[in-house]
Amino acid sequence: MSAMSNSNWDRRSVLRAAAGLAALGPLAACGDNTGRSNGGGKGLTQYFHAYGEAGTEQAIKKYAAAYKETKVTTQWITSADFESKLFATLLTKNAPDLFEFHPQIQMIKSGQVEDLTDIINPVKDDFNPADIKSHTVDGKIYGVRMIDDPQFFFYRKSLLEKAGIEPPTTLDELMEAAAKLTTGKVKGLYIGNDLHAVINPMIWSAGADTLNEKNEIAYHTDGVIEGIKKMRKLFTSGDLLLDAPTDYWDPSALNQGLCAIQFCGMWAMPQFQKTLGDDLGIFPFPKVTDDGKPSVYNGGWSMFVNAKGKNVDAAKEYVKWLWIDQKKYQEEWATSFGFHIPPRTSIAEAATKLKSGLPAEGVKLFNEFGHFDNIGWTQAMITALEDVFADSVRKNGNPEAALDKADKAVNRELKKLFG
Template sequence: MGVELSRRSFGVVAGLLGLAACGANTGRGGSAEGALRHWYHAYGEDGVQDAVRRYAAAYPGARVEVQWNPGDYDSKVLTALQTSGVPDVFEAQVKVDWVRQRQVVPLDDLLGDTRGDFVRTLLESQTVDGRLYGIPQAIDTQVLYYRKSLLDKAGVTPPRTVDELIDAAKRLNTGAVRGLFAGNDGGVGVLTAPLLWSAGLDFLSQDGKAPGFDDPRAATVFGKLRDLNQALLLGSPTDWSDPGALVDGRVAMQWTGLWNLPKITAALGDDVGVLPFPRLDAAGAESVPVGAYSAMVNARGADVEAAKAYVRWLWVEKAEYQTEFATAFGAHLPARESLAASARPLRDGPGKDIVGFVTRGGRIASPARWSARANTALSDAVARIARQGADPAAELRAALDVARDEIARLDR
């Protein structure tokens, strides 16, 4: 890929993925209850909250109230969809259950002739039974950041296999500095998917009709996470989504988001490298997770059509807001190819490397047909394997049973 992340080069990314506190803001008019309620999770980047409030205040069609939601946002959304018409609009990743239970509404009619400008992989990830339920806002990914100087001092080569990652993490432990940080849960939350992909597996089979981890290699690779936990930093004041562990010198390597690239390079300068998650072996693959929060409309909202009109205005018509949202507060890729040239942190250096990782090995992090119950069963199994030394094969048998039940339920 060239120096410029142009429309053409980002089209290559899309094609090769092929798959890949509350503030009130007053506009004019109003919904049946006087306002549209728009929920966001609590972004860590400075300026995002002020920006989305500014967008809401500028909307000419209704009064929009923005609510910022720290803490367990996903659980809060789940509860809200089951019990009320609030929020009218919210950001999330669509789940089949929401569609089956008619908790969200289709949004296909909002895109018009802009459909081809959105990265196809993202639209597919928000599509259930041929209908689109979310308008993607920006593209995020996660990578392995490392301190070049600390690896050089320890004589460690940047790891390209899971075993090399385990060895590097152990050799980089020096007492005051741990080898790797991947979250205070020991990497269960963010490394489960990359571990599966590293072994050539996935949550679901290619046709979505069966679990994708019914294979002995799944037990092998999750056993590796248990080995890796011996070298991980645990109990960090900040979790994996914040770059503090790496920036503050507590670890030599950290698995965290693309959005932290500006903070990390500002703190460490040229002493930072990036890697995809390594392959298990020659039969596996390097990978990075690709995902995007999308704007969705609550089917129980007081005025669904007013909510849809607002979503169209903000995430389809207001290209300048979409560009700012994706590129001004951290490093993200815009969800639309025509806006990708504005992603300046990704034109060279580690940013350019990360775009290459997405091109070659981007994988959808949260498939719509992968249910919350199946995900909990697998995550709990991986946690017991990694943190308690439980038998990988036995734990995965139980998780497979739940996954099969969920697939059958969704197909009824």
């Protein structure tokens, strides 16, 4: 994922749209679907959210212009609600032929996205296996991963040294560090305005997961309850930066000296380095319990073909051309604006910008501690755990009771999806 420029935007908000996807199935079936053609001279339309890094819009349009088979028009969506605009448009005759989003099982169940197994299979072994797995349902692959986006804590080395602190390896140490680093103008820690970005990392670092291999609840554990209680303590400590001018995805909280440690994504690394130079370190979300281990959430974006569109085959050909065949463009997209990890192993291994210094350290953390999206973890489930945080971290609710409530919502969804 990449920061959006002018809005209080985060990856979670993008997933909110998927709540509307259940309704999308029957509605979209009434849409204008005149079968499959090769573009019919009308060309293709693709939807992208507005990435925060300069040059990204020009790059996507440059790639499209280089494609000779058919005209490709890019809708660069700058509004804060990319996802609601996307899903509203998917219900109309102006629906895009292809669009970027995240793997979500409802899009497959509702027949919204095209099976891309045939274009991915020939190069499947060159993709990070976790990226293939997170896009696969019943042996079919939906969506081509464009970038992987690990998220971790960035910190000012000088501030930690001055306070005599080592980079934290446990959540307790992180809380202690936040307390020591909080001074008059500077808060010790920033984890985003709504705290949503750290929910999954906290679950993984407590030795739990969202769902298990059988698509059953795996987050309701003693370790997670312990983590929620610690997060509540942190939230009320006065050591957490709350209501920053921009959200966690934007590097400005740390860059402007509002905090000493900030949760953010590798996409912002060049901006951090430009401002802070070598006074910058990273560490994963630390372990929450003794039997937990550090975790790195891997966000990212994927390209999907609208299965209900008029130009399905032409859209697939373009996706194959750009996101499978054009390795030079794929490397540029991943490393020339923000830093992202190319999902293709051959490109990732050749990407010189990721080979040394802090980017190489980011890749190492990603490889060692990375967790990918579970395609069965839907927006309604995400919202259920956001409610747990709202109730038990922001307010003083009982974590056990809040998790019981979440279980009901999650089990309802699981029954709908998996019977």
